[in-house]
Amino acid sequence: MTAVLPTDIAAVREFNRHYTRVIGVLAEGLVETEYSLTEARILFELATTGSTEAVRLRRALDLDPGYLSRILTRFKNRGLIESGRSSSDGRRQEVRLTDKGRAAFAVLNQRSGADVGKLLAAHPPGDRARLVDAMRTIQRLLDRPAEPAARQFTLRAPLPGDYGWVIQRNAAVYAAEYGWDVRYEALVAEIVANFLAGHDDRRERAWIAECGGVPVGCVFCVTDSETTARLRLLLVEPSARGLGVGAALVAECLRFATEVGYREMVLWTNDVLTAARRIYERAGFELVESAPHHSFGKDLVGQTWRRRLGPAEA
Structure with a gap:
């Protein structure tokens, strides 16, 4: 593995600071809702995967077990999710969104899409295409394992x-x-x-x-x-x-x-x-x-x- 230049590290950190500010994830509630970024991501995973085991959810989002458990408990107390034993392994907990949870996700999803649309609309189509392509390149490179x-x-x-x-x-x-x-x-x-x-x-x-x-x-x-x-x-x-x-x-x-x-x-x-x-x-x-x-x-x-x-x- 080759040494990473300090300037490259600084550039990535600067990009992260800039981008998190641009998309508003530093605010107390994401897209003017009561949910944090982590809570919104959990709702998104549950909305797109349906019923899923809590352990799989933790692995997918790389969350601390205790932290995830506290969030799921809050969601259950608010009536956003329901849980039960996994059909494939009775030792594991399976969670899914309730109707109230799906409604909460719908609001988050609509507002998030509107915010991104507003962000992109401020730029001409050519710049938007370059931006999206650059994002795909970042994702492809970071998702790719480092092995030769x-x-x-x-x-x-x-x-x-x-x-x-x-x-x-x-x-x-x-x-x-x-x-x-x-x-x-x-x-x-x-x-x-x-x-x-x-x-x-x-x-x-x-x-x-x-x-x-x-x-x-x-x-x-x-x-x-x-x-x-x-x-x-x-x-x-x-x-x-x-x-x-x-x-x-x-x-x-x-x-x-x-x-x-x-x-x-x-x-x-x-x-x-x-x-x-x-x-x-x-x-x-x-x-x-x-x-x-x-x-x-x-x-x-x-x-x-x-x-x-x-x-x-x-």
Whole structure:
């Protein structure tokens, strides 16, 4: 396990302080009700799971047994829950919401949804999409075990829906990291559409990198000429960087291109994409041409890279 930087720890703590204030969980009662955040979470679990054993509830929420017992006792005294012996194990207590409890949860659920809706409505749709995607990334990374096996990935052929993901993620990632405008999305959409409309599967392929059942990268190998293949649309999700995804995608392109008889591979990129350029350099590509251009709302320097192919790549 690598050491965690103090600045990273401080950044997470600052985010936690900011977010808990924004969503109002520091107030005495959640969404202007009499219930604390913990009590609201218990009501939510009971509302969504139905009848459940108290021990399972404790494990799901990682609560101290005594603390949970006191809350459940208060809920029972208020008529919010009823309890009995578990049908599967008579030694365990099973709890469920009463009609009064379901009504209390309905109020909590409605007010909480309204508050989040108000929070999101203050931002334009594009920002909302980025926010939700960032939250999903946080959840995916924090829920994933830290063992190396959980950070393994596989390469596969695209499935229905993956091509749309390629367009959306290219547009979103490059907009967030480099400020590229919708014209880049249009270019990616054109490349993908042309590939789908008429690619030769014997000499042209696409790959999706997948980690934990989620797409985290992509690359395309298309025909540039009879003897030259072109690498296009290399993308690695920020959440998967450092796993070797980009290098594996490029290596698969090279292997395939060599196998089907191309003599060289060419690609076009921009000098600001330093991580991608390092991958190309390590894979044996050489920079052969640079030229300034204005594209995607930015002044850029385009670069052409080439690599000769041979039997060693097979």
